[in-house]
Amino acid sequence: MITRKALPRRTLLKGLGAAIGLPVLDAMAPAMASSKLPGKAPVRMAFVYVPNGIDMRNWTPEYQGKLGELPRILKPFEPLKSDMTVLSNLTHNTGRALLDGAGDHGRCSGSYLTGIQVKKTMTDISNGISCDQIVANKIGAQTRFPSLEVGLEDARQAGDCDSGYSCAYTNNLAWRSDTQPLPPTLDPRALFERLFGMGAELTPVERARQTKFRRSILDFVSGDTKKLQANLGPTDKRKLDEYLSSIREIERQLEKAETDNARVDPGMAKPYGVPADFAEHFKLMTEMITVAFQADLTRVVTFLVTREGTSRAYREIGISDGHHPLTHHMNKPELMEKVAQINTYHAAQVAQWLGKLKSSTEAGSSILDNSMIVYGAGLSDGNRHTHEDLPTAVFGRGGGHIKAGRRVVYRRETPMSNLFLTMMDRMEVKVEQFGDASGRLEGLDLA
Amino acid sequence: MQFGSGGKPPLGILFDCSMGERIDEVLALCLLYGFDGKNECRVSSISVTKANLKAAALADAIGRFYAGEVSAAFAAFSRTLPVGLATDGYLAADTPMLAVTAKHKHSVNKLVDTAEPSVVLRNALTAQQDGNCAMVSTGSANNLARLLDLHASRQWIESKPKVLVLAIADPGSARSTRKVLAEWPGPVVVIGPEVGEAVPFPAASIEKDFAWSPAHPAADAYRAAKAMPYDAPTTALAAVLYAVKPEGYFTVSESGTASIDDSGQLRFAPGAGKHKRLSVDPANAEKIRKVYTEMASAKPVQRQRRTRPPQQQQQTPPPKVETPKPPAP
Known part of the structure; x- marks a missing residue:
């Protein structure tokens, strides 16, 4: 052998x-x-999703082009600055109400990777196939696992999680079909046994x-x-x-x-x-994703850090208020400060993981070089539930395609689906149309 | 955008223009905001076919004048509508009226401050109830032609607008207009330049009706466009007025087929077809002019935001997750 x-x-x-x-x-x-x-080396794609929007005042660099001084929430990514591309003005129109009333949290996470307006229901759920699964369907046979779905919180698949939207929308990023979400694995032991059993x-x-x-x-x-x-x-x-x-x-x-x-x-x-400590849980799961990438067990990962609309408290950093209520801060400085702390805490965990990917070498480059890892949220301003200018950063160079270390500002209303369509191209999965994409995202490539 | 339980919202208007080419388009946008202020319609999207940043800036300045700068409460909740700006074709030249953008506040300084017009139009359509919006085009039909070709837009074009009002004041891009006339799936009402010439906008109204504001962007643009005093054709205003109030002002033909001839002029042949043509009965001219001058010069209305008020998210019980028991020693 x-x-x-x-x-x-x-x-x-x-x-x-x-x-x-x-x-x-x-x-x-x-x-x-x-x-x-x-x-x-193979190119990987991963999507790391955080809920309830991000404090954009502390996320968005005030300049375009080469990354310099980073805003507060992006500070943890300082060692990864040359690997990071911050994208501005990407929009998910399908996350908006569009006549369906309240339920921005349910909609925005449900449609995040599908670009499809999800059906407002708690029973006969309907979405679209997510971009990660389109890729997994095409290249999944080349690896032991077509894709991995990972999360840290709440895997209920039924019930009302936001104003009449099924928990299937808030608790899953990956959708194999219109009606079949792929629930994330939350238990590190279960993930371990899946990977190495x-x-x-x-x-x-x-x-x-x-x-x-x-x-x-x-x-x-x-x-x-x-x-x-x-x-x-x-x-x-x-x-x-x-x-x-x-x-x-x-x-x-x-x-x-x-x-x-x-x-x-x-x-x-x-x-x-599941470790009681959030950071330990995060670390454990991402270390297994790292190993899965190292061993080429999969090339496609979705990571739902916590579910959209979560009211999880972050006592680890001294915040006992729930995340979701805090984001409806009504511009009160003390509440906004706590939101920024949570956002920065999340970024720090992600940065720690990405640092490992950067130091893992293969075929003369790093795993991070050969990856496209999207870090972002389905809402921008959690207080107002806005779906334009979504906080989005792509880490890695997609195997040498992406010119990183920059902030790229697109025209207003540019569909987020354009990014995903472009990423599918980089995965050598050619799809003519996806979600509400109006085309490919220009300006990501090396000149 | 959400509305309360009061049923159907006012008719949404998707306004596509060549802002900066003709003063009637500036006035038409004001007329639209005037109706919006009285809840007779909703301005649902603004897009511009003139590939000039100042054209988008002028549309944005007018939007801010009505929504942002005047109504602080509205501005606190929402950025102004993204302005769709065409970037294809030639870079359109500045016109005198665009100079007023230096004087009025706007947020369009770079191309990234604008949006791809076909996406703006499609997104606006997705937010309308079936048959509860109208599309008004007063410039070239380039943006509409692009919308027809945009992925995932046909379903919305077929179901959302109750009518497309196509004002053809100048021989513009005949190719796009022909495409729209041939492919648009729903009813189309065309308006030729004679409708605008039949009811000119009086220069005196600029000096009198707009005087309540020391710096009205439309009045400034009117003065900048041409040496005063002059009366302006109103084809674009006719398109807006008909879209919002289809009854009582204009005469609508029987069905037929509209076309653009080799010289770029609008032609209309009665008979089978899904097009209609608008005309003006001289007896109604004064009534129409009155609406134009009163509504285009109407003061912005400060009102409650129409989006839903903050709501408590439905509380859900804590997750029920099976707790595996530790294995027996």
Whole structure:
């Protein structure tokens, strides 16, 4: 299975109930050179969504062109400035009321990646296929998972989450079809088992056995690991060690969360493996996304940080008010300050993750270079529920296509769908029309 | 835009013009805001076919005059409507009336301050109830032609406007006009220049009716356009008045087919077709002129915002998530 000549890109370290993909290794170069795209690392796309809008006064740079001094909320991205493209004036008309009355939160998240006006209903939901799933349908067969859907909060799929809009709209970003959302995985343990197990979560009995013996997933693949190591050069050995160590670290964090949860509050209303601390939860999930990108387990990720309209408090940073009520600040400075703090806190978590992607190298570049990671929201001003000039930043260069390190201002009302149509192009998925797109987004490319 | 439980909102008007070419278009926009102020219509979108930033700036300045600068309450809640500005074709030259943009506040300083007109028109259509809006075109038909070609717009063009009022004052872009006349799926009412010439706008009204404002953008534009005093044709005003008040002012022909001949002139052939042509009965000229002068010079109305008031979001119970029990030791 493992030869000295060329290590296949899809090599797995297998063991009982475990299958671990590998990062790009030098030993794979001959195999990659003969692939369809010689010497090219895959391009990934991800969408990281935060709810309730963003304080635009502290988000938008006051200048166009090359990024200089960053506004407060973007400050955490300072080390990533050269990898960031801030886009202004993108609009989701389909998030607006359009005769459907109240429910901006339900609409804006439901239509965010589809560009379709969702049906106002709690029962017979109707949306469109999201751009991530269009891509996943086309290229998903090249990876173990066509796409990953990840979130940190609330996965209810039914009921009223905003003025008559089904929770399916607020709690999912990815839509496989008009009527089929793909709920995000919230539990780190479930994501871990999906990524490194045989593709499915363990049964309770299997999980209990594994817990009882406290065995690492790495133990189950140690045989394959030793065989592989024997055939690798020193650089690849070090890279493999670092990669497997990162998986072990994820396991440790998972175990810690599970132990803490069992000790602190066995009855807490969240999945067993979810850390109580927001930042830890965020870190754990994004580390697994990083590994999934490293091992090319998937190239498409949607990450619903928290659900649209959430009233989650952020006691981690001393804010006990709910996020959504705070955004209806009616221009009171003390409330606006708290919103800015939450927005900055979110950005800091994202920046930490993107920093890891930047330091993960492959084929002479970084994973971030080979990615397009959209960070943004479906509302701009959460106080007024506005759907124009949505806060949008794209990180990475999409495999060398995007000229990053700039702020690009588009004409007012430019459809957000234009960005997604353009990103699909970069993923080499050609789609003629998408959502309410009026064309491709110009000015993103390298000159 | 949301309305209360009072039923249908006033008719939405999507106004597409070549702002800066003819003074009647400036007055027509004021007439529109005048009707809007009396809740007889809603200004739902503004777009400009003249590829000149100052043309969009003038439209924006007039919008601000009525909505932004006067009504602080309105301005606090909303930016003015995005102005769609055509960028295709030649860069249109400045005209004397566009110079007034230096004097009046506006927010159009760069191209990114404007919007793609076909997107503005489509988005505005999506927000209208079926049959509860009218489209008024007083410049070239370029923007409408582009709208017809825009992805995901046909369904809205077919269902939303009850009529397209096409004022053809000058031989403009015959190609676009022909396309619109041939492809527009709904009723079209065409207005030739003779309608505007039949009821000229009196220069005296500028000096008298607009005098309440020391700096009315329309009055300033009127004075800048040509040496005063002069009476101006009113084709664009006729288009707005007919769209808002189809009964009682103009004579509408039987159905037929409108076309643009080789010299760019409007022709109309009665018979089968979905077009109609507007004309003026001289007996109604004074009545029409009175509406023009009174409503175009009407003071902006400060009123309650028509969007919904802040509402408490429906409270939902905390999520019910199954809590897996720790495995038995």
